Amino acid sequence: MIAGVAAIAISIVALAQGHHRVSAQSHAAAGGSRTPPLRPASPPQPENDKHAAVASVLAYTPFIKEGTARKPEVALTFDDGPGPYTPAVLGVLEHYGVHATFFVIGRMLQYFGESARRAVNDGDVLGDHTETHPALAPLSAHDQYEQLFEQAARVELQGAPRPDLFRPPYGSFNATTMAQLQRLHMLMVLWSVDSGDYEQPGVATIVQRALAGAHPGAIILLHDAGGTRTETVEALPLIIRGLRARGLKPVTVPQLLADDPPLSGLPLPSSLAGD
Secondary structure (H helix, E strand, C coil): CHHHHHHHHHHHHHHHCCHHHHHHHHHHHHCCCCCCCCCCCCCCCCHHHHHHHHHHHHCCCCEECCCCCCCCEEEEEEECCCCCCHHHHHHHHHHHCCCCEEEECHHHHHHHHHHHHHHHHHCCEEEECCCCCCCCCCCCHHHHHHHHHHHHHHHHHCCCCCCCEECCHHHCCCHHHHHHHHHHCCEEECCCEECCHHHCCCHHHHHHHHHHCCCCCCEEEEECCCCCCHHHHHHHHHHHHHHHHCCCEEECHHHHHHHCCCCCCCCCCCCCCCC
16 A cells, blocks of 8 residues: 555656646636647547447446446546636646546536637536536425526537536435436436546646546546635646547546446445435
8 A cells, every 4th residue: 555655656756857847838728728639639529429339328327436347448528618618628638638527517617608619629627516506315306306407408508418427516315316317318427537627636636536546337426616626727738638649538428338338237326425
């Protein structure tokens, strides 16, 4: 265990040598300037293929937490946006030619809808993170449905496909949530790696947490809004480079579903919020 931690620490130090250069690129992206990608972006997964991948998994399980390590892919996911830091996150993804999945809050689209449209144009995927970001488990069936449906309607108003992926705010869900998701034909996407970036623990800690849990099939949780996200923006290039150094390719959740779908028959986890 000590040797493993030491190895991770050494990797972070090595990655950090290029940290200031990448940070400058990230800040440039926040101001609206675009740096050319280091490599051509992978072609985005066609919309029909995205929905087919979700439908295929929904046919045998209502949720995914991670894949099965069939392919060296890792899904990067961002919650709570769009917000003031979303353009900087998108700038980093564009620079590295990476596609990701954004679980967006419906009400935020009226203020930062341009970032959501930019994400879709880039080939990223928008998921449902409710209309106002409440803990769902204490709510009635009607209120849970409204939280899901209203967000999905707002996404469609942005010209994006209706979400068929959902992530519960605070990890809060119950049997009622699962019934509403079935009604709306949505797959619940949990995570196997929590970067804890919402705590703003420092760039090095965010990178260490993300890379420590990274393995083929992993789903990494990050945030592009919900607070100050400068640390996430600065950590993201190091995370991407660290994943690639391990031979892992960052992808969207639908791409992971297509290439490395979860096992069938897995028990549904308990609410991560303790509800």
